[in-house]
Amino acid sequence: MKKKFTLIATAAMGLESIVANEVKALGYEEVKVENGKVIYETDELGIARSNLWLRTADRVKLLIGEFDATTYDELFEKTKALPWEKFIPEDGEFPVIGKSHKSTLYSVPDCQSITKKAIVERLKQKHGVARWLKETGALHRVEVALLKDKVTLTMDSSGSGLHKRGYRTGQGEAPLKETLAAALVQLTNWTPDQTFYDIFCGSGTIPIEAALIGQNIAPGFNREFAFEGWEFIPASVHERALEEAEDLANYDQPLDIYGTDISHKMIEIAKDNAMEAGLGDLVKWKQMQANDFHTTSSGGYIVSNPPYGERIGDRQEVEAMYQKLGNTLKQYPTWSVYILTSNENFEKLYGKEASKKRKLFNGFIRTDYYQYFGRSE
Incomplete structure (x- = not known):
């Protein structure tokens, strides 16, 4: 059975409907549009295809979990309850970035460090590591985002922003993304x-x-993407998406x-x-x-x-x-x-x-x- 993932394609204000159309053009039907983001369900191949094909999205993030939290204890326990070991291997590097808007937990550095601690505890327990995690492996950048006390935890599959196509050798004073x-x-x-x-x-x-x-x-x-280093996505997935893109190009x-x-x-x-x-x-x-x-x-x-x-x-x-x-x-x-x-x-x-x-x-x-x-x- 194919693994299912929820993806969030982030978009600049005013471009959400264009990103949604691009997602639908890739064949993903259940598309939800919110301010600055487009949410949809896909499989592993969809992670590769979204990164390769979305022309107007900023990033493609993988949704790990969502919940409400108004105390740091709640944030810690609910983050720890998520299946991080399915995504981050024992040696995975996972810096945590954050943002908070109109939420009880407004201190972003505190939210980041508590989220990090919770993930560390979960991974140590599940990977059977007694002391500390090496974090010498592939990058799995985690984001904790709070909006009106709702916590959204994601992992960035893109790496550099999607506007970085890899062709810009030089630019002017005010380059257009x-x-x-x-x-x-x-x-x-x-x-x-x-x-x-x-x-x-x-x-x-x-x-x-x-x-x-x-x-x-x-x-x-x-260009390259962060998901290429993720163990739970086989290398063949990206290769298949690249072959598909090559076949679809009309040179x-x-x-x-x-x-x-x-x-x-x-x-x-x-x-x-x-x-x-x-x-x-x-x-x-x-x-x-x-x-x-x-x-x-x-x-x-x-x-x-x-x-x-x-x-x-x-x-x-x-x-x-x-x-x-x-x-x-x-x-x-x-x-x-x-x-x-x-x-x-x-x-x-x-x-x-x-x-x-x-x-x-x-x-x-x-x-x-x-x-x-x-x-x-």
Whole structure:
């Protein structure tokens, strides 16, 4: 019989529904969406597949247990009652991180140390270890999270955050997270047979994510995950998920994707990142100003994360650039334009009201994703 696991895919605020759609696309039906997370049931293969394929999730955590606790004794006893020995071997390394929100037990360091003690006691008892646990083996990072006195204990199967795809050789000053870049692409109606432009491409994250989506390449194909070192998941599981991803990739799909930027240096970095992602020359890169955009293509998509003008000195310059951009792009009414910015006057400056707006967070910056749908010919 297959072992069943409950997974929690964590997500940036505003991206939960996109992560839920990705989970469903992997074939997992019972999906529950909460603030900042998507919860679903799966088997061992699902742990590997989720890490390989979820483009917009931050991490994939394995749920070990949930309970209510308002005293440290309760936290200790209920943590100790969970079957930790099924997950952590005798030599497993298991640092404990924590967070607490609106809970009686508000001291995070105390919650962490009590959780750690409880797991140590349980493992010593079950593995028959008299003195101390070596912790020289594979990493099993445990998190104790308290919300309104409800304790959730998880183990992080990802290791580094899922945005770390393994292709970033260099980046600019304010790089866009790969997970958010993938979400920006997925929030459009773009299909791989249509032209795609990022006219503020920086280190190339949006065009690279578009190319990975366009050829159905698993974003986690190029990196390692924490679960690969876990004894209770056979190595064959990850191998099977990788083989499946290789079979599903559509390397023959032709793509018409462009990345342009005013900085020659950023274009060179973008080229290197695309090579590292295994995309070769699939994306065409060019140094130019966004306002010099010109195309003879009858329609396509522009998806960009331009400078926001957050710093006082930059604001006027950025706002003038938004005005010029509106004048340039109104010459292409059949093109769909998607712009992410924190500037609340964007529509006014651009000279047109968006067809649709979506609130998103770029790191800790609250932004709006302005969506202008192209007119069909």
